[in-house]
Amino acid sequence: MLNLEGGKELHLAISGEIWAVLSAAAWAVDSILVRKGTEYSNASTAAFISFLINVAALVPLVLYYYSFAEILQPGNLYFVASGMIQPAMVRVLFYMAIIRLGVSRAGPVRGTAPLFTVALAFFILGDRPGLVVYLGGLITVVGTWMVSYERPGEKAWRKIDLMYPLGAAFLASISQNIRKLGLNITAAPLLASTVSITTSFVCLTGSLAVSGGFKSLKFRGGCLPYYCSAAIFALFGQFFTFRALHFGQLSVVSPIINTTPLFIILFTAAFLRAEEKLNRLVVIGAVMIVGGIALITGR
Numbered sequence: 001m002l003n004l005e006g007g008k009e010l011h012l013a014i015s016g017e018i019w020a021v022l023s024a025a026a027w028a029v030d031s032i033l034v035r036k037g038t039e040y041s042n043a044s045t046a047a048f049i050s051f052l053i054n055v056a057a058l059v060p061l062v063l064y065y066y067s068f069a070e071i072l073q074p075g076n077l078y079f080v081a082s083g084m085i086q087p088a089m090v091r092v093l094f095y096m097a098i099i100r101l102g103v104s105r106a107g108p109v110r111g112t113a114p115l116f117t118v119a120l121a122f123f124i125l126g127d128r129p130g131l132v133v134y135l136g137g138l139i140t141v142v143g144t145w146m147v148s149y150e151r152p153g154e155k156a157w158r159k160i161d162l163m164y165p166l167g168a169a170f171l172a173s174i175s176q177n178i179r180k181l182g183l184n185i186t187a188a189p190l191l192a193s194t195v196s197i198t199t200s201f202v203c204l205t206g207s208l209a210v211s212g213g214f215k216s217l218k219f220r221g222g223c224l225p226y227y228c229s230a231a232i233f234a235l236f237g238q239f240f241t242f243r244a245l246h247f248g249q250l251s252v253v254s255p256i257i258n259t260t261p262l263f264i265i266l267f268t269a270a271f272l273r274a275e276e277k278l279n280r281l282v283v284i285g286a287v288m289i290v291g292g293i294a295l296i297t298g299r
Contacts, residue, residue: 016248019240020256026237028107028263030230032271034095035103037226041218043095044208046227048217050091051201053231054238058194066191078182079192083199086175087238090168092204097164101157102276107264108147108286109165114254114297115140116173136295139288146285147261151277176254180245189242197238255294261286 034046062071097106115137121127148162182192208214244253265286268276 014243014247016244016246016253017256019244020248020253021259023237023240023244023257024260025263026233026240027260028267030233030237031094031098031103031107031260031264032267033226033230033233035098035272035275037223037230038095038099040220040222041227042216043092043099044213045217045219045223046095046230047087047092047204048208049219049224049227050231050234051087051197051204053228054197054235055194055201057235058190058197062191062194066188070188070191071195073186075182075185076191076195078178078185079195080199082175082178082182083196084203085171085178086200087197087234088200088203090172090175091200091234093164093168093171097161097168100161100164102154103264103272104268104276104278104282105147106165108261108289109144109162110168110172111258111261111289111293112140112144112166113169113172113176114258114293116170117177118296120173133296136292138292139295140292143285143288143290143292146281146288149281149285151279151282154277176245179242180250183242183246187246189246190239193238193242250297254297255290258293258297259290262290 030050037046094106094110097110100106101109118127118129118133118137122129179192179196183189186192208217241257244257265278265283269278
């Protein structure tokens, strides 16, 4: 049940695990649609359309369901901080990765975020996890190598471009922890999602205004159906992620959310056969990444 302002209630008797599965699937569809749209435009345009549609859909809902006191409560500053990182920088980096590397490579590599979480805890907080976590890290690294390996018949790409999905994964690992801290205080996933995405939209728009980047936006007709549809799935993916984090245990829902690479490989095989080359190595690598992340987050 979602308690809303003015006595309004939305009854959604769905477990955190189901929300996590829906989140993983929604983000995978978003990735596939962005990949299709990049034939006509670029990553900045995809991110701008995604943020704009998300803000236009969520802000009126929040203004209707929540009081200004709830919107302005200090706990929401966590989501402002999170929004400066994700989806602002994370989504732009990931969309760049899709363009440079293809979605079947960028998606699984982006899914390594929990590995960075463990690494940060190890070096900064002095956390020393058990052997299972180290095994999960090794499996994840091997899986990432298998997915990143050059495939026969694909167009050339640069190894340095792997920094885009890896950078997105690193930043996402930071943002996820900030989100969880905020949700422990506010217990309002819809409001949290709206604050984060609105902050990201303001950051992106400000960045484009200062740098003159508005000229780089390409609203060509061919990209709009894909980017607008992707924005809708990103909207649901964002909301489902917050619902999963709020209603489920982090150690349980995080591995499920990170099954997005498997959905991406499945949808790539179904809808991008002409654009991307898949082989057994890629599929095994994606499964290894998801399995390794499950070991890491399930400690």
